[in-house]
Amino acid sequence: xxxxxxxxxxxxxxxxxxxxxxxxxxxxxxxxxxxxxxxxxxxxxxxxxxxxxxxxxxxxxxxxxxxxxxxxxxxxxxxxxxxxxxxxxxxxxxxxxxxxxxxxxxxxxxxxxxxxxxxxxxxxxxxxxxxxxxxxxxxxxxxxxxxxxxxxxxxxxxxxxxxxxxxxxxxxxxxxxxxxxxxxxxxxxxxxxxxxxxxxxxxxxxxxxxxxxxxxxxxxxxxxxxxxxxxxxxxxxxxxxxxxxxxxxxxxxxxxxxxxxxxxxxxxxxxxxxxxxxxxxxxxxxxxxxxxxxxxxxxxxxxxxxxxxxxxxx
Amino acid sequence: xxxxxxxxxxxxxxxxxxxxxxxxxxxxxxxxxxxxxxxxxxxxxxxxxxxxxxxxxxxxxxxxxxxxxxxxxxxxxxxxxxxxxxxxxxxxxxxxxxxxxxxxxxxxxxxxxxxxxxxxxxxxxxxxxxxxxxxxxxxxxxxxxxxxxxxxxxxxxxxxxxxxxxxxxxxxxxxxxxxxxxxxxxxxxxxxxxxxxxxxxxxxxxxxxxxxxxxxxxxxxxxxxxxxxxxxxxxxxxxxxxxxxxxxxxxxxxxxxxxxxxxxxxxxxxxxxxxxxxxx
Numbered sequence: 211x212x213x214x215x216x217x218x219x220x221x222x223x224x225x226x227x228x229x230x231x232x233x234x235x236x237x238x239x240x241x242x243x244x245x246x247x248x249x250x251x252x253x254x255x256x257x258x259x260x261x262x263x264x265x266x267x268x269x270x271x272x273x274x275x276x277x278x279x280x281x282x283x284x285x286x287x288x289x290x291x292x293x294x295x296x297x298x299x300x301x302x303x304x305x306x307x308x309x310x311x312x313x314x315x316x317x318x319x320x321x322x323x324x325x326x327x328x329x330x331x332x333x334x335x336x337x338x339x340x341x342x343x344x345x346x347x348x349x350x351x352x353x354x355x356x357x358x359x360x361x362x363x364x365x366x367x368x369x370x371x372x373x374x375x376x377x378x379x380x381x382x383x384x385x386x387x388x389x390x391x392x393x394x395x396x397x398x399x400x401x402x403x404x405x406x407x408x409x410x411x412x413x414x415x416x417x418x419x420x421x422x423x424x425x426x427x428x429x430x431x432x433x434x435x436x437x438x439x440x441x442x443x444x445x446x447x448x449x450x451x452x453x454x455x456x457x458x459x460x461x462x463x464x465x466x467x468x469x470x471x472x473x474x475x476x477x478x479x480x481x482x483x484x485x486x487x488x489x490x491x492x493x494x495x496x497x498x499x500x501x502x503x504x505x506x507x508x509x510x511x512x513x514x515x516x517x518x519x520x521x522x523x524x
Numbered sequence: 525x526x527x528x529x530x531x532x533x534x535x536x537x538x539x540x541x542x543x544x545x546x547x548x549x550x551x552x553x554x555x556x557x558x559x560x561x562x563x564x565x566x567x568x569x570x571x572x573x574x575x576x577x578x579x580x581x582x583x584x585x586x587x588x589x590x591x592x593x594x595x596x597x598x599x600x601x602x603x604x605x606x607x608x609x610x611x612x613x614x615x616x617x618x619x620x621x622x623x624x625x626x627x628x629x630x631x632x633x634x635x636x637x638x639x640x641x642x643x644x645x646x647x648x649x650x651x652x653x654x655x656x657x658x659x660x661x662x663x664x665x666x667x668x669x670x671x672x673x674x675x676x677x678x679x680x681x682x683x684x685x686x687x688x689x690x691x692x693x694x695x696x697x698x699x700x701x702x703x704x705x706x707x708x709x710x711x712x713x714x715x716x717x718x719x720x721x722x723x724x725x726x727x728x729x730x731x732x733x734x735x736x737x738x739x740x741x742x743x744x745x746x747x748x749x750x751x752x753x754x755x756x757x758x759x760x761x762x763x764x765x766x767x768x769x770x771x772x773x774x775x776x777x778x779x780x781x782x783x784x785x786x787x788x789x790x791x792x793x794x795x796x797x798x799x800x801x802x803x804x
Contacts, residue, residue: 359759
């Protein structure tokens with residue numbers, strides 16, 4: 211097991227390297243000279259040249275790439291063109307709302323999705339099954355930006371339960387922070403619940419066909435104990451895989467809902483950076499998302515060994 | 525076609541329902557200029573923000589444009605983008621997947637690259653690329669295809685790997701068939717099912733993501749009608765003109781829902797074992 215973990219950690223290096231390469235070239239091929247965006251139309255040629263030099267943009271792309279690579283390997287993502295602060299500092303400042311939204315959405319999505327999926331499988335081909343299929347199909351078909359606006363209209367504008375937009379940090383507002391993140395989290399949880407419910411249902415249906423379930427049934431065990439004690443654990447592997455794979459969808463979703471609810475998280479920052487051509491911030495945001503995704507999926511792979519003792523990774 | 529033989533419209537209600545909805549949507553988008561007399565882009569300031577009435581079935585927007593008309597043209601744009609993305613991902617994903625699956629020598633390199641690509645959420649790649657190439661229908665088609673092709677390539681690859689060592693491929697090779705003939709005649713034909721299922725899900729995803737890009741202002745640019753951009757407009761008038769936001773959203777849901785339903789139906793019809801390998 212330990213050897214397997216070490217091997218997997220080593221495999222992360224080439225993947226993260228390619229991620230960095232993609233992030234660098236995507237952002238540096240952007241049209242719209244960042245220097246001209248910063249200085250505006252009235253800038254003279256010498257001003258442009260001076261700023262280009264101070265940002266290091268006058269050097270050839272390939273030179274910049276290796277400089278940049280050696281910097282990020284030392285944890286230095288450069289300085290934001292606009293905020294005039296180190297990117298890593300800016301990113302750390304904005305991580306709290308994104309983290310809270312993603313975690314809350316994942317908790318809601320997993321609970322809701324697994325409940326729906328288990329219910330559907332236990333009541334296969336009955337009303338509850340149809341009901342849960344319909345709900346989960348809606349979950350994966352509703353555009354998140356639209357759902358966010360509808361929830362905002364219903365619960366913030368009409369009912370006044372939550373603030374329409376904005377954010378107060380945990381240090382300022384304590385538990386009051388959750389008033390700002392509930393709607394964004396519910397928006398993202400909807401899609402996750404749909405994806406998880408579909409996978410839970412089909413994995414459970416496969417498990418319930420197994421011989422040992424028939425044995426449990428003929429022993430006279432109740433449906434409840436069969437479903438929760440015997441079938442659930444054995445259906446978890448595909449469900450966990452789906453959760454891991456779709457974490458990328460969730461992180462991508464934070465870019466959209468943070469923009470809609472004007473929450474100063476990493477996603478809102480990234481969208482703004484794209485609009486302003488703030489290259490160091492865009493690079494760091496893209497790498498941030500990809501690295502979280504890769505590490506999470508490493509944990510997913512490792513969790514298989516705990517769920518299924520047959521897998522021992524030698 | 526394999527799936528047409530297995531298909532029975534009474535035994536597969538999901539497929540039947542979704543195909544009926546899709547045909548209606550395609551009909552509406554193809555015949556939009558015949559169905560409605562209004563222009564999707566011309567402003568009529570006097571008629572602005574009218575609630576639904578007999579004259580304007582779904583009301584009008586802030587420039588007095590008929591919402592029903594704009595929805596018809598909007599779904600047309602969604603369908604165009606979706607279809608183009610599906611075709612492009614099938615071609616690129618197919619070529620890369622076959623190359624990786626058939627020739628182990630390039631497999632490792634290609635797979636590392638695809639692994640890294642899959643670490644980026646599709647929508648994030650698409651937003652960044654649309655920002656690079658600029659907004660517009662053509663550019664978001666390219667951006668979304670770029671974002672989706674890794675998953676298609678992986679599906680084609682695993683299907684190719686599972687087929688290429690089967691006896692009938694071996695015997696074709698023994699009979700002297702060239703690689704190109706084996707790929708076209710045997711491998712491609714037998715990996716059609718997972719490709720088609722994934723293509724259906726990609727279609728749904730492309731409609732959702734096109735709407736999201738247009739909503740953020742990096743997709744189809746106004747005044748060209750797009751369902752996502754209509755939601756952006758509606759946002760500022762949510763309280764006074766709720767019809768503006770409901771109609772485009774419901775249209776997106778209808779299209780995406782029926783495509784997902786079709787994907788589910790095809791998957792169950794073609795190969796029940798695919799359930800745990802293909803995700804949307």
